[in-house]
Amino acid sequence: MSRVYNFSAGPAMLPEAVLQRARDEMMEWRDSGMSVMEMSHRGKAFGAIAEKAEADLRRLLAIPDDYRVLFLQGGASSQFAMVPLNLLRGRNRADYVNTGAWSKKAIAEARRYAEINLAASSEDDGFHRAPPQSEWSLDPEAAYVHYTPNETIGGVEFHWIPDTGDVPLVADMSSTILSRPVDVSRFGVIYAGAQKNVGPAGLTLVIVREDLIGHAREGTPTMFDYATHAKSGSMYNTPPTYAWYVAGLVFEWILEQGGLEAMARHNRTKAERLYAAIDGSDFYHNPVEPASRSWMNVPFTLADPALDATFLQEAEAAGLSTLKGHRSVGGMRASIYNAMPQAGVDALIAFMQDFERRHG
Numbered sequence: 001m002s003r004v005y006n007f008s009a010g011p012a013m014l015p016e017a018v019l020q021r022a023r024d025e026m027m028e029w030r031d032s033g034m035s036v037m038e039m040s041h042r043g044k045a046f047g048a049i050a051e052k053a054e055a056d057l058r059r060l061l062a063i064p065d066d067y068r069v070l071f072l073q074g075g076a077s078s079q080f081a082m083v084p085l086n087l088l089r090g091r092n093r094a095d096y097v098n099t100g101a102w103s104k105k106a107i108a109e110a111r112r113y114a115e116i117n118l119a120a121s122s123e124d125d126g127f128h129r130a131p132p133q134s135e136w137s138l139d140p141e142a143a144y145v146h147y148t149p150n151e152t153i154g155g156v157e158f159h160w161i162p163d164t165g166d167v168p169l170v171a172d173m174s175s176t177i178l179s180r181p182v183d184v185s186r187f188g189v190i191y192a193g194a195q196k197n198v199g200p201a202g203l204t205l206v207i208v209r210e211d212l213i214g215h216a217r218e219g220t221p222t223m224f225d226y227a228t229h230a231k232s233g234s235m236y237n238t239p240p241t242y243a244w245y246v247a248g249l250v251f252e253w254i255l256e257q258g259g260l261e262a263m264a265r266h267n268r269t270k271a272e273r274l275y276a277a278i279d280g281s282d283f284y285h286n287p288v289e290p291a292s293r294s295w296m297n298v299p300f301t302l303a304d305p306a307l308d309a310t311f312l313q314e315a316e317a318a319g320l321s322t323l324k325g326h327r328s329v330g331g332m333r334a335s336i337y338n339a340m341p342q343a344g345v346d347a348l349i350a351f352m353q354d355f356e357r358r359h360g
């Protein structure tokens with residue numbers, strides 16, 4: 001067996017200890033006589049797995065008691081619709097901040113349900129920064145404010161939480177959740193597809209303040225109503241049981257590593273070293289303003305794009321996988337979520353320096 005350093009944006013690397021534990025428990029979970037995949041979601045064994053996962057997530061993020069945690073399907077992309085369907089609460093206006101590809105998708109979907117005010121946008125700057133709050137203009141009639149704390153494709157991250165007063169703040173944290181501590185009480189809704197920093201694809205986490213549940217607009221499909229899932233402990237229908245279980249193993253792993261403070265130190269160090277290597281060379285370039293650079297997704301280009309294919313080929317041969325940038329921006333992208341060890345980033349930097357020596 002030879003595992004590579006996988007820089008995929010998602011589905012992404014999982015901690016090896018988690019994969020080993022899942023392997024060890026594959027044929028039989030504890031003394032249940034069956035694999036987690038084969039269990040009834042309504043049985044005692046899965047009930048224990050589900051509860052433990054939620055409790056550990058609550059501990060990690062210090063989620064206040066008046067927030068519910070939902071374990072859903074449909075990806076972050078379904079939340080693009082569920083958010084307006086549940087949060088408009090009789091209004092027809094919402095604020096969105098446009099910082100890149102994922103913001104745009106959320107905005108396009110919300111426009112099906114409401115009038116959207118672009119409270120801020122960095123589109124004119126090529127999506128290379130997180131607009132400071134001094135540039136935002138919020139609509140006093142907005143039912144909520146939506147933003148994307150980390151743009152996975154552009155590699156732009158907000159290293160601060162916007163202040164929206166009493167208006168619920170909604171965050172698509174798909175590619176940054178659990179990468180550092182976050183004050184959940186500042187948000188109305190946090191949602192995230194699991195496949196970046198939480199676990200396998202197929203699970204979507206939604207953390208929602210209780211008072212925002214139960215106001216879905218008329219005609220909302222049952223499965224798109226937060227109340228449906230809040231009332232049933234996310235078991236209105238069959239939840240993604242195996243992904244839920246593996247996410248629980250990831251939560252345990254993070255706790256063992258020292259929780260989110262430890263993740264923040266680990267992620268910050270990895271990102272700083274990689275950006276320093278990029279900035280220290282004329283051969284590599286990252287276009288994002290330094291204060292808005294993502295700890296999780298690091299896009300970079302080579303001075304000569306004609307070398308892109310060679311770079312990718314040689315990287316792959318060196319055990320550095322999936323570095324190709326998103327088709328919309330080109331170049332390279334290294335996604336370095338929690339599970340990417342320091343050694344993986346160090347190997348990438350060494351490879352980049354060697355490649356520059358030979359081709360630069």
Ligand SMILES: *Cc1c(COP(=O)(O)O)cnc(C)c1O
Binds near residue numbers: 174
């Ligand atoms: C990956 C991603 C999505 C899409 O997630 P799905 O679970 O595939 O729907 C949405 N937003 C952000 C920020 C992402 O990184």
